[in-house]
Amino acid sequence: MLIRNCVLAATLVWTTVVFAQSVTQSAHADIVNAHGQKIGIATIHRADGGIRIDIQVSQLPPGTHGIHVHSVGKCEGPAFTSAGAHLNPTSKKHGKDNPEGPHAGDLLNIEVQVSGVGKASLLDSNITLDDGPNSLFHEGGTAIVIHEKADDYKTDPAGNSGARIACGVIEKSFAISLSIDPRRAATHSLALIAADHPRNSFAVSVAEQSFLLHLPV
Ligand SMILES: [Cu+2]
Ligand SMILES: [Zn+2]
Secondary structure, eight states: OHHHHHHHHHHHHHTTTEEEEEEEEEEEEEEEETTSOEEEEEEEEEETTEEEEEEEEOSOOSEEEOEEEESSOOOOTTTOGGGOSBOOTTOOOSOTTSTTOOOTTBOOOEEEOTTSOEEEEEEETTOBSSSSTTBTTSTTOOEEEEESSOOOSSSTTTTTOOSEEEEEEEEEEEEEEEEEOGGGGGGHHHHHHHHHTTOTTOEEEEETTEEEEEEEO
């Protein structure tokens, strides 16, 4: 019912500018730093060849950072050991360059600019939004963890990527894909503010005339 209400609300808000929409199951994670402050968001959805994680963070040290899906959906700072080890239901070793790897939760590194902002779009072919041992929603949940250093993609158990500096619990959401009438472009920012009002915790990603709203379940 809640989902239906969310979809209905989004539909009403967007009626004036939207000419196509579809709703699919997805996930998101609010990324927090060691002090528990929100510094970014990851949106997670089905893609060709697996699950795509689009992540945007700020206020992180510039440079290359390891990032993984960990096996427990708990982010207790400052060390985030609560998130457990990498998601690894098939007992592999760490890293895509490890002959005995990778873990299901292994991802490519994320680059953080001098401004402290980092963006990445990461594909993982070994995780699922559905049921099963490699599910992001297995018992106890999962989390996205960012590390202080680069992942070397081969050293067990975490690619020599050092301390955990940011973490986000992966939660179910529904993605509403909205295609916008380009002739109504001027109304976009207003509509986004209105859409943000009743539930301010969903993510908005913008790609040309398409918007993806991730609404918490
Ligand atoms: Cu990790
Ligand atoms: Zn790993």
